[in-house]
Amino acid sequence: GAGVSQSPSNKVTEKGKDVELRCDPISGHTALYWYRQRLGQGLEFLIYFQGNSAPDKSGLPSDRFSAERTGESVSTLTIQRTQQEDSAVYLCASSLEVAGELFFGEGSRLTVL
Amino acid sequence: DAKTTQLTSMDCAEGRAANLPCNHSTISGNEYVYWYRQIHSQGPQYIIHGLKNNETNEMASLIITEDRKSSTLILPHATLRDTAVYYCIVRVPWGGGSNYKLTFGKGTLLTVNP
Secondary structure, eight states: OOSOEEEOSEEEEOTTOOEEEEEEOOTTOOEEEEEEEOTTOOOEEEEEEETTSOOBOTTOOSTTEEEEEOTTSOEEEEEOSOOGGGOEEEEEEEEOTTTOOOEEOOOEEEEEO | OOOOEEOSEEEEETTSOEEEEEEOTTOOTTOEEEEEEEOTTSOOEEEEEESSSOEEOSSOEEEEOTTSSEEEEEETTOOGGGOEEEEEEEEEEOSSTTOEEEOOOOOEEEEEEO
């Protein structure tokens, strides 16, 4: 597709379950970001992938969070043993290496009961 | 660290110019200023970016002070659909080479009133 695609768009899970969120960036975009946005709050940086460089994981809030990216394509954000405070919209964005303009997906809304 | 400071919120009358300020006093010489906005329940949308010179596109104008410690985003004729959170961001180098990272702050909630 032409834009950044995220799935699922909505996910409801029980506390303690693991969840996987998927991001398909725009083809050719070398940079990929994950952000978290809690209700009524700003964007919280989680992780950044840039080409073949080691990812910047400095924003991951705990070791329950992890992310992978296959080459310069799909990325998966995994949250293990989910907690209620993990409830948020998880946004993925991609960009060309030097242009810097981020293109965002519509997000995956996670609700942990 | 977003390296920027913005107003929490501001109002503007429909049809008037909206001027959104941003402070970035610790910006370095090669760091660009970017503006994005987020309309309720949507992903953020790119607006404009600049380094030293003022910039204009079909959406907005960006005025950067000579010392680059602050900037102003101008929406020349605000409409109700411009109601959104506006984020001012400094693009910082990361990891060497030509890699960069964008870190969002809390943004300014602009409310355009009829």
